[in-house]
Amino acid sequence: MDERTKADVDELIARAAKDLVKSEYAIALTGAGISTESGVPDFRGPSGVWTKNPEAERRAYQGYQNFINDPKAWWLERLASRASGPLGNLEEVNPNAGHRALVSLESMGILRCVITQNVDGLHEKAGTRNLLEFHGNFRKLRCIRCESRFGRGEFDLNALAREGRLPPTCPRCGGIVKTDSVAFGEPIPQYVMRRSLIEAERCDLILICGTSAVVYPFASLPRVARQSAMNSSHPLTIVEVNAEPTALTYDGISDYLIRGKTGEVLPKVAELAVGLTV
Numbered sequence: 001m002d003e004r005t006k007a008d009v010d011e012l013i014a015r016a017a018k019d020l021v022k023s024e025y026a027i028a029l030t031g032a033g034i035s036t037e038s039g040v041p042d043f044r045g046p047s048g049v050w051t052k053n054p055e056a057e058r059r060a061y062q063g064y065q066n067f068i069n070d071p072k073a074w075w076l077e078r079l080a081s082r083a084s085g086p087l088g089n090l091e092e093v094n095p096n097a098g099h100r101a102l103v104s105l106e107s108m109g110i111l112r113c114v115i116t117q118n119v120d121g122l123h124e125k126a127g128t129r130n131l132l133e134f135h136g137n138f139r140k141l142r143c144i145r146c147e148s149r150f151g152r153g154e155f156d157l158n159a160l161a162r163e164g165r166l167p168p169t170c171p172r173c174g175g176i177v178k179t180d181s182v183a184f185g186e187p188i189p190q191y192v193m194r195r196s197l198i199e200a201e202r203c204d205l206i207l208i209c210g211t212s213a214v215v216y217p218f219a220s221l222p223r224v225a226r227q228s229a230m231n232s233s234h235p236l237t238i239v240e241v242n243a244e245p246t247a248l249t250y251d252g253i254s255d256y257l258i259r260g261k262t263g264e265v266l267p268k269v270a271e272l273a274v275g276l277t278v
């Protein structure tokens, strides 16, 4: 990065810290980019899983339809495959400085909620308290009827497979149980959708971290927030922290983009915010 660009980035970091401290109800929206520095690949960045292997993207779109057509076969295939999936072994990864900076902002009472698209559980592991996992969590299972979520350990999946009792069923309503991670083509669970819309409509600042903002309906949240702020004439600042510009940058949905790594930018923002509040 040349000196001029670095000065511009530093200026925007200072601006974001001020905007956060001034805000009354800030939220963060995060995507795969915030976890790349923990060693989890994203999908569409330069080294993304799909950038390197477009066939994997085509396959991903069929997953949910296969589940609906034959949940038993879907579960059997899943249990038989020993591969850890396109994101690697998520049990072994740890939060990075970007996740921790969001925890600091939350504990300062500035950040009120984190809504993430990530399924890696790293915000929870870092200690974020008010968290909405828009696309679920790889460690959990979910009933597709009543939306109850369960730890994987609550079902003995291998025993169910041996006894021919797959798919697992919900102890509360008898509905079919699936992995919690939301597949392409699968509706967002209503509870998380409703809560996310409420957060988007009420916030006055959004910190968008590491998302290409092309996956809908998640990518509509900043747009909903913009519309709602316009309708009710309340102030709204949208800040992006991303390695590259996104549709939100080009469409003028965000006020400014801090171009850089979330693991480097967010800790600086949080540190400056601490300085401004003491």
Ligand code: NAD
Pocket: 030, 031, 032, 033, 034, 035, 036, 037, 040, 041, 042, 043, 044, 045, 046, 048, 087, 117, 118, 119, 120, 121, 135, 209, 210, 211, 212, 213, 214, 215, 241, 242, 243, 244, 246, 260, 261, 262, 263
């Ligand atoms: P994406 O891959 O479409 O976009 C990631 C964006 O982050 C890109 O613009 C990239 O340039 C940027 N980026 C990468 N590393 C960065 C860094 N260190 N700092 C700043 N920016 C960085 O990701 P998405 O928008 O989240 O959409 C992918 C979908 O796939 C999500 O909906 C999610 O459910 C799923 N996914 C999840 C994980 C995970 O749980 N960690 C990983 C990959 C994909």
Ligand code: ZN
Pocket: 143, 144, 145, 146, 147, 148, 170, 171, 172, 173, 174, 175
């Ligand atoms: Zn149920």
